[in-house]
Amino acid sequence: MAILILAEHDNVSLKLDTAKVVACAQAIGSECDVLVIGYECRQVAEEAQKLTGVRQVIYLDAVEYASHLAENISELMVELAVDYEHVLAAASSVGKDVLPRVAALLGVAQISEAIEVIAADTFVRPIYAGNALATVQSHDNKKVITVRSSAFDAVAMDGSASLLILDNIIAPKVEFISQRLTESERPELGSAAVIVSGGRGMGSGENFAILEQLADKLGGAIGASRAAVDAGFVPNDLQVGQTGKIVAPDLYIAVGISGAIQHLAGMKDSKVIVAINKDPEAPIFQVADYGLVADLFEAVPEMIASV
Missing domain, CATH: 3.40.50.1220 (TPP-binding domain)
Structure with missing residues (x-):
């Protein structure tokens, strides 16, 4: 069984956090695939193909997913999770929104903000505002995990993963209305x-x-x-x-x-x-x-x- 990683991006470029989540997946030891969902984001998929250690990039480009709404993405991820033992995402605002829904739909407990891999079913995560570390083991058949990306170094960009293009669009559950973005020339x-x-x-x-x-x-x-x-x-x-x-x-x-x-x-x-x-x-x-x-x-x- 392989690992499914949700790529984080803005439809233009891949976020660095995704490369760090891949590093966590490599520590688990299974082959990993990266899921790129968005709209007019072929460039993101091509970036993800370069991530070292990635076997395959699963790519779905549809206007329904342009805004990366968790309610819509989680439904698709649950369908794909049939073929995976682990489902990972960065512990960012996106990952914290999507993966709890995935875990609930799969009927499993989520492991949040993993900072170390002990074994394929055992992880270390901070508790009490980081003043203590807990080692947790999951007996669920599907492990849904958010990864604290600051705990891992990003993998290199010298890979050559294959590309699988999906066309199974699930009817949206939520409609995007608008958003206001804060723009800055400084780094994120x-x-x-x-x-x-x-x-x-x-x-x-x-x-x-x-x-x-x-x-x-x-x-x-x-x-x-x-x-x-x-x-x-x-x-x-x-x-x-x-x-x-x-x-x-x-x-x-x-x-x-x-x-x-x-x-x-x-x-x-x-x-x-x-x-x-x-x-x-x-x-x-x-x-x-x-x-x-x-x-x-x-x-x-x-x-x-x-x-």
């Missing part, structure tokens, strides 16, 4: 190599402008703590933490962030953590590789000038 938060995050210590949304300058100098993305989001400083799609995005960039700069457990759960796997806070007792310094006890409104402009 979940895949950025450098992230500059601000907390409640920023004082206001206007003060995030200095973080944007630093992020632009470093070619990074902007993030925020939940406290900053709740205070209305920035939109919630910038939130890093247990209830936001889980990230693991090469460099994470935490500015004016105290280091609540909720936030640490989303960024403590970063390769290098730099913390700037005027409170020397702030919990963020316990996980930081480099800490600067200083006024952020003095320290950050100095950093910008020196980059």
